[in-house]
Amino acid sequence: MQSDEASLKKDYQFNIQEKESSTDNGNLEEFEDYGVEFTNAIVEACGHDPESFPDGIYPKEVEYMITVTKRLSIEESLKILEKTLKEHEDDANLPEDLIERTRSLLDRDDYLKQGHSEFEWFEQCKIDAAMIHYHSPYPEVRTVTSPIDDETIPIETFRAYFLGFFWTILGAGVNEFFVHRKPKISLTAPVMQILLYPCGKLFERVMPNHTFKLGKISVNFNPGPWSFKEQMFSTIIFNVATSYTYVSHNIYVQRLEIFYNNKWLDFGYEVLLMLCSQLLGFGYAGILRKFVIYNEKCIWPTLFPTLALNGALLKPDSKENINGWRMTRYKFFLTFFVIMFIYNWIPTYLFEGLSTFSWLTWCSPKNFDLAVVTGSQYGLGLNPVPTFDWNIIDYNYALTIPFFSQLNQYIGTFIGFFAILGIYYSNYKWTAFLPLNSNDIFTNRGESYVVQDILDENSMLVESKYQEYSPPYYSAGNLLVYGGIFAQYPFAFLYVFFTEWASILQCFKQMYRQIKNFRNVSIKSSTYDGFDDPQTRLMKKYKDVPDWWFLVVLVVALVLGILCIKLYPTQTPVWGLFFILGINFVFLIPICFIFSMTGFNMTMGVITEIIIGYALPGNGLALMTLKSLGYTIDNQAESYIADQKLAHYAKIPQRAVFKGQLVGVLIQCFVSLGVISWQIVNVKDICTSKAENKFTCPKEVNFYSSSVFWGVIGPKRVFNGLYPILKYTFLIGFLLCLLCCAIKYFFPRQTRLFHPTILIGGMQQFAPYNLSYVTAGLYFSFGFMFYIKRYYTKWWEKYNYVLAAAFSSAVAFSAIIIFFSVKYKPKPIDWWGNNIVGVGVDGGEGRQTLKNITSAFDGYFGPRKGSYP
Numbered sequence: 001m002q003s004d005e006a007s008l009k010k011d012y013q014f015n016i017q018e019k020e021s022s023t024d025n026g027n028l029e030e031f032e033d034y035g036v037e038f039t040n041a042i043v044e045a046c047g048h049d050p051e052s053f054p055d056g057i058y059p060k061e062v063e064y065m066i067t068v069t070k071r072l073s074i075e076e077s078l079k080i081l082e083k084t085l086k087e088h089e090d091d092a093n094l095p096e097d098l099i100e101r102t103r104s105l106l107d108r109d110d111y112l113k114q115g116h117s118e119f120e121w122f123e124q125c126k127i128d129a130a131m132i133h134y135h136s137p138y139p140e141v142r143t144v145t146s147p148i149d150d151e152t153i154p155i156e157t158f159r160a161y162f163l164g165f166f167w168t169i170l171g172a173g174v175n176e177f178f179v180h181r182k183p184k185i186s187l188t189a190p191v192m193q194i195l196l197y198p199c200g201k202l203f204e205r206v207m208p209n210h211t212f213k214l215g216k217i218s219v220n221f222n223p224g225p226w227s228f229k230e231q232m233f234s235t236i237i238f239n240v241a242t243s244y245t246y247v248s249h250n251i252y253v254q255r256l257e258i259f260y261n262n263k264w265l266d267f268g269y270e271v272l273l274m275l276c277s278q279l280l281g282f283g284y285a286g287i288l289r290k291f292v293i294y295n296e297k298c299i300w301p302t303l304f305p306t307l308a309l310n311g312a313l314l315k316p317d318s319k320e321n322i323n324g325w326r327m328t329r330y331k332f333f334l335t336f337f338v339i340m341f342i343y344n345w346i347p348t349y350l351f352e353g354l355s356t357f358s359w360l361t362w363c364s365p366k367n368f369d370l371a372v373v374t375g376s377q378y379g380l381g382l383n384p385v386p387t388f389d390w391n392i393i394d395y396n397y398a399l400t401i402p403f404f405s406q407l408n409q410y411i412g413t414f415i416g417f418f419a420i421l422g423i424y425y426s427n428y429k430w431t432a433f434l435p436l437n438s439n440d441i442f443t444n445r446g447e448s449y450v451v452q453d454i455l456d457e458n459s460m461l462v463e464s465k466y467q468e469y470s471p472p473y474y475s476a477g478n479l480l481v482y483g484g485i486f487a488q489y490p491f492a493f494l495y496v497f498f499t500e501w502a503s504i505l506q507c508f509k510q511m512y513r514q515i516k517n518f519r520n521v522s523i524k525s526s527t528y529d530g531f532d533d534p535q536t537r538l539m540k541k542y543k544d545v546p547d548w549w550f551l552v553v554l555v556v557a558l559v560l561g562i563l564c565i566k567l568y569p570t571q572t573p574v575w576g577l578f579f580i581l582g583i584n585f586v587f588l589i590p591i592c593f594i595f596s597m598t599g600f601n602m603t604m605g606v607i608t609e610i611i612i613g614y615a616l617p618g619n620g621l622a623l624m625t626l627k628s629l630g631y632t633i634d635n636q637a638e639s640y641i642a643d644q645k646l647a648h649y650a651k652i653p654q655r656a657v658f659k660g661q662l663v664g665v666l667i668q669c670f671v672s673l674g675v676i677s678w679q680i681v682n683v684k685d686i687c688t689s690k691a692e693n694k695f696t697c698p699k700e701v702n703f704y705s706s707s708v709f710w711g712v713i714g715p716k717r718v719f720n721g722l723y724p725i726l727k728y729t730f731l732i733g734f735l736l737c738l739l740c741c742a743i744k745y746f747f748p749r750q751t752r753l754f755h756p757t758i759l760i761g762g763m764q765q766f767a768p769y770n771l772s773y774v775t776a777g778l779y780f781s782f783g784f785m786f787y788i789k790r791y792y793t794k795w796w797e798k799y800n801y802v803l804a805a806a807f808s809s810a811v812a813f814s815a816i817i818i819f820f821s822v823k824y825k826p827k828p829i830d831w832w833g834n835n836i837v838g839v840g841v842d843g844g845e846g847r848q849t850l851k852n853i854t855s856a857f858d859g860y861f862g863p864r865k866g867s868y869p
Contacts, residue, residue, distance in 0.1 A: 047797040052320040069130035077129035143797040144307035149651040159203040160230040164237030172241035172671040179244040185815040189306040190805035200226035228314035232650040237660040245672045249703040272564035281636025283554025294531035298596035308801030323795040340810035347389040351833040355389035365840025375842035381772030398777035399804035401599030403785035404753040412762020424476040430861040432850035437477035439767040441705040443470035444860040461618035477767035484763035487733030496590035542653040572622040580630040600758040604634040609710035623711030721869020
């Protein structure tokens with residue numbers, strides 16, 4: 001250490017002499033203490049308190065950063081800073097103070113004019129450059145990852161596979177069961193880690209340290225302490241079950257009498273459709289990993305709580321004084337887990353009024369206009385204090401996704417609030433005769449649309465029945481949602497390619513080189529080629545997954561899809577399947593870029609509906625089939641890529657991830673099919689407003705509404721007859737994108753935190769959700785993701801994502817226990833705090849529409865019978 005300090009002093013002195021800089025006595029005294037000060041500054045930059053290590057023995061990660069920082073020359077440092085500013089100047093995820101400091105450091109005279117000494121300039125240049133080049137420019141990433149990797153830590157062990165598959169079975173069942181509830185309950189990755197941890201420690205204690213051999217295969221049942229890499233690997237296997245099976249919408253909507261009631265549906269059809277849909281995304285993941293895993297800008301903020309909890313449970317931690325807090329991450333997690341576990345019983349069971357805290361409507365329960373504006377259940381939710389339920393507060397990941405993303409989305413939601421009011425009170429397209437914010441579709445008499453009344457035995461549209469029955473109508477909230485979605489597709493596609501063109505072009509070049517060298521075995525290429533960020537450099541020592549592995553999975557999924565379409569009366573052409581593959585190839589890149597940088601998730605479902613609706617008019621079954629496949633390609637590709645990024649951060653070999661998740665998908669498919677079949681038979685009134693325990697199926701209702709609107713009726717009738725304004729939203733999105741690209745080009749620094757794509761996405765938070773689901777989350781996001789992150793950085797780096805994991809996992813655990821203990825066989829508490837939820841207009845009592853259908857001519861609104869569009 002002393003020799004390094006001496007070498008560094010000479011290097012520093014040489015640089016000063018080269019620059020012909022003069023130093024006064026103060027600077028010379030500072031220089032004499034250079035070794036201690038510099039080391040302490042590096043320790044602080046790593047998020048630690050130097051006084052907590054009086055003996056000079058630091059954690060391995062800190063020791064590594066001290067070493068590489070001292071070895072880095074000032075010339076190298078300046079080159080790194082210059083490259084960072086060039087590549088990240090408009091990066092909203094990079095701290096603004098780092099960007100401004102980098103500009104100032106590159107202009108040394110400007111930095112000195114600010115009152116800093118030349119020693120401070122030298123010190124800051126090297127520290128910032130080292131953090132960027134050897135760890136990460138993002139404090140979020142540095143918080144949950146390590147700049148070093150230990151290859152000797154066991155990963156693919158028997159116990160890791162066993163526990164991963166075991167909890168995948170349970171997790172897939174629980175998540176599939178509760179996804180049809182509003183609000184849903186799910187076992188997330190942080191929850192799973194809590195379950196895995198005691199299981200792994202139990203294996204460590206009771207299993208013998210014995211190696212079982214079978215030929216060339218050897219399995220060690222207890223290779224030592226349960227490691228953080230084993231736990232992360234098991235979590236990644238389970239992660240496939242955190243995302244429910246989208247095809248369950250098809251099965252519910254096709255089997256239930258209130259929807260299509262297809263009698264021909266059998267288990268064989270369900271298996272083929274399920275396996276095809278869940279496997280198609282794997283093929284695309286092989287392509288997308290080059291764009292959104294190895295690209296340093298793609299930080300995937302939704303993964304951070306999982307990584308933080310993994311470190312809290314299994315990595316050593318010291319009791320440092322961090323802004324007055326001395327708790328280890330593990331103790332911090334346990335403390336706040338218990339607090340939230342107990343607290344969640346209050347809004348979920350004891351005082352349900354705190355969950356949908358629609359206190360403004362309680363003042364005048366029968367006031368319709370008040371319920372429209374402020375109601376949490378059937379209104380638009382304009383309420384400064386809308387909830388005390390963490391399950392709702394964290395609806396949009398309040399402590400996880402960046403504050404700029406939350407704010408942009410909230411602005412869009414707030415704009416949408418006024419747009420819906422304008423649509424509703426102007427009775428635009430007869431919306432005043434319908435509930436304000438429903439995601440259902442309605443007849444011209446204000447009743448729920450029964451699609452069987454206009455179909456033949458093959459589920460095809462019968463024109464005469466349609467003309468006698470009714471066109472389908474959207475609520476004001478649903479009308480805005482679809483307008484926002486249509487505008488967002490052209491906007492997002494063009495905007496992402498404009499802002500991220502350099503990164504995208506680099507990836508396309510890399511793909512071209514790999515295809516060109518595919519047959520030339522003498523040229524060894526890797527998916528890592530062309531990427532040199534710190535995390536990728538550490539992963540290059542592990543074998544990557546060959547592209548042909550993904551191709552095989554894609555081909556198998558295609559075969560299953562073709563069999564499903566041809567063997568059953570799905571009314572779906574085979575070409576439709578290949579069309580879905582093509583459109584996903586075009587749109588998945590911008591969608592994944594947006595999600596990986598902002599945490600905002602777009603899907604392919606609606607654009608698929610429009611195109612298929614035009615190509616196959618009057619065919620709701622074909623639309624549902626192809627929509628599910630299109631959406632699931634997108635969803636599964638994102639899920640697999642997220643796991644790949646999780647493995648990237650945790651240094652888990654990609655081949656292990658591929659094998660583990662592939663088996664996990666197969667397990668999930670069959671478990672989910674079993675749960676779906678049980679629910680349809682055993683849950684009374686499922687997917688209706690009368691369903692027990694809130695199993696109202698908001699996603700299935702949306703899915704059904706879309707199939708009728710864009711499949712049975714078709715976009716031609718919708719765009720030309722029912723809602724002509726919707727077709728112009730595509731053009732509006734395109735023109736807005738041109739404007740925003742111009743603003744971004746001419747004012748890059750001023751618009752760094754402005755992300756118009758997710759602002760448009762914020763308008764889609766309605767039908768059936770509303771402002772009450774995002775307002776409280778914005779408060780917490782400002783407090784933790786902006787204020788504490790900025791002014792109490794060390795505390796935020798150590799505890800924020802652990803807190804997010806503690807709260808989300810505690811809510812999930814308590815919700816499951818509450819459901820099975822006191823709600824599955826209801827044990828209600830009859831008092832005002834629970835009963836108030838169902839009182840008045842916002843509780844579903846009495847008047848629910850602005851205009852009464854009896855005031856309409858002939859008892860129905862819109863075009864006259866026989867002349868429906």
